[in-house]
Amino acid sequence: MRAVVCRQFGGPDALEIGEVDEPGVGPGQILVEVKACSVNFPDLLMIQDLYQFKPALPFVPGSEVAGVVRQVGEGVDRFQPGDRVLGSSLFVGGLADAAALAADTTVAIPDEVDFADAAGLLYAYGTSHHALKDRAHLQAGESLLVLGAAGAVGLAAVEIGKVLGARVIAAASTEEKLDLCRKYGADEVVNYTTEDLKLRVRELTDGQGADVVYDPVGGPYSEPALRSTAWDGRFLVVGFAAGDIPRIPLNLALLRGCSIVGVFWGSFVMREPDRHRANVAEMVGWWKQGRLRPHTSATYPLEQAAAALRDMAERRAMGKVVVIP
Numbered sequence: 031m032r033a034v035v036c037r038q039f040g041g042p043d044a045l046e047i048g049e050v051d052e053p054g055v056g057p058g059q060i061l062v063e064v065k066a067c068s069v070n071f072p073d074l075l076m077i078q079d080l081y082q083f084k085p086a087l088p089f090v091p092g093s094e095v096a097g098v099v100r101q102v103g104e105g106v107d108r109f110q111p112g113d114r115v116l117g118s119s120l121f122v123g124g125l126a127d128a129a130a131l132a133a134d135t136t137v138a139i140p141d142e143v144d145f146a147d148a149a150g151l152l153y154a155y156g157t158s159h160h161a162l163k164d165r166a167h168l169q170a171g172e173s174l175l176v177l178g179a180a181g182a183v184g185l186a187a188v189e190i191g192k193v194l195g196a197r198v199i200a201a202a203s204t205e206e207k208l209d210l211c212r213k214y215g216a217d218e219v220v221n222y223t224t225e226d227l228k229l230r231v232r233e234l235t236d237g238q239g240a241d242v243v244y245d246p247v248g249g250p251y252s253e254p255a256l257r258s259t260a261w262d263g264r265f266l267v268v269g270f271a272a273g274d275i276p277r278i279p280l281n282l283a284l285l286r287g288c289s290i291v292g293v294f295w296g297s298f299v300m301r302e303p304d305r306h307r308a309n310v311a312e313m314v315g316w317w318k319q320g321r322l323r324p325h326t327s328a329t330y331p332l333e334q335a336a337a338a339l340r341d342m343a344e345r346r347a348m349g350k351v352v353v354i355p
Contacts, residue, residue: 032355033126034335037088039079042339047332050090053123053130060109060133061101062117066149066329067124067353068094069338070182071271076121077339083121092124092335092353095131096139096148106133114139116148116310118299125335127355134303137310140318147324150350154182155313155322156306157268157295158190158244163309164298165291166242166264170195175231175240177255178247178271179216180207180348185325187244188214190313193321196242199234201227201251203345210348214325222251231258239263239286252276256286263288271345325349 033050055061073091075081096116099109109115117136119129139148162168174191178184179200191198192215200211201220208219220230231240239260245252249272256265256278265288270276283290299306316322327348330338332355341347 031127032332033090034092034332035088036077036091039077039087041078042074042336042343045077045091045336045339047335050126052128055101055103055130057104058106058133059103059130060099060106060115060136062095062097062115062129062131063100064095064124064127064129064355065097065145066095067092067355068149068153068182069335069342069351069353070094070153071269071342072121074339074343085122089122090124090126091122092126093119093121094149094153095119095124095129096145097129100128102133108133109136109138114141114143114145116152118152125332125353125355135299135306137307137314139314143314143317146326146329146352146354149352150182150324150326151313151317152310153295154186154350155190155324156299156310157183157293158186159309159313160295160298161244161266161268161293162187162190162194162242164305165293166244166266168194168196168242171197172241173197173199173235173238173260174242174244175199175201175255175258176216176244177201177222177251179211179219181246181271182347182350183246183268184244185211185214185349188216189322193316199231199240207348210325214323226254227251228254228258231255235260242266244268247272248276249274250276253278253282256282256288256290259286259288261287265290266293267291268293326352328352329354331355
C-alpha cells in the first residue's frame with residue numbers, strides 16, 4: 031500500500047512516498063481503509079525527533095484518521111467491515127492507504143458526517159472538550175481566554191466554550207485569524223502582536239481576569255496570560271506550538287490563587303477509554319445539532335502530505351489541514 035514514510039529525522043521535505051506492507055490486525059484491533067487523515071502538531075515534532083514518543087525509523091507519520099472498517103481482529107465485536115469510523119492509530123501509521131486502530135478507542139460516525147470533517151474532530155475537539163469539561167470544569171457564565179484561537183485546537187476551544195455557555199475571548203496573531211474566530215462565536219478578540227495581552231484581557235473582564243485560560247501556544251504568551259487569570263481561575267497547559275516551553279514563576283499561581291492544570295488528552299484516551307467514547311459521543315451529538323462546525327482550511331492528496339505539514343510548521347493553517355489518500 032502507499033504511505034508517507036519518514037526514513038530520517040528532519041522537516042517535511044525529508045518525507046517520502048513509498049510502498050509499505052499493509053499493517054497486520056492483532057487482537058482488539060481493526061484495519062481501516064483511510065479516507066482522510068488530519069495532520070497535527072505532534073506529527074511535525076515526531077518527524078523531527080522532538081516529541082516525547084520516539085518511533086523507530088523508518089515509520090509512517092500521522093495518526094488521526096477517518097475511514098471504513100476493512101477487517102476486525104480477534105475479540106472485536108463493536109465493529110464489522112463496512113462501518114464508518116474515526117480513531118487514532120496511536121502516534122504513527124495514519125498517512126497511508128490503511129491503518130490499524132485499537133477498537134476500544136475508535137468511534138463510529140454517522141453516514142451524514144464527511145470523512146474530512148471527521149478526521150478533524152478527534153484530536154482538536156477531543157483535546158479541547160477534555161480540557162474545558164474534565165480539567166477546567168468550565169461553567170456557564172465564566173470567561174474563557176483562548177490563545178492561538180484560530181488554530182485547530184484553539185478554534186475547537188472557542189466553539190466548545192460557547193456550547194458550554196462561556197464568554198469567549200479569542201487571542202490570535204492576525205486580523206484574518208481573529209475574523210475567523212468571530213465567525214465561530216468569539217465574543218471578544220485580542221491581537222497579541224499589536225495589543226498588550228494582559229492589559230486587554232483585564233479590560234475585557236472588568237479587571238477580574240479570565241476564569242479559564244486555554245494555552246496551546248506557550249512561548250512568550252504564557253506568562254502574560256497567567257497574569258491575566260482570575261482569582262480561583264484555571265490555567266490550562268495544552269501545548270507549545272510557539273516552540274518554547276516557558277519557565278513560569280510559580281509565585282504567580284500563589285498571588286492569583288489560581289490552578290495550573292495539565293492537559294494530556296492522549297494519555298486520558300488510553301487510561302479512560304469509556305470516558306473518551308462518552309465525550310466523543312457528546313461532541314458528535316453537538317455536531318449533528320449544528321453546534322460544532324469543524325473548519326478544514328485545506329485538503330491535500332497523499333503525495334502532497336509534506337505541503338500539509340509545512341502549512342502547520344509555518345503557521346499558515348487556520349482550523350484543520352487534512353490529507354486525502
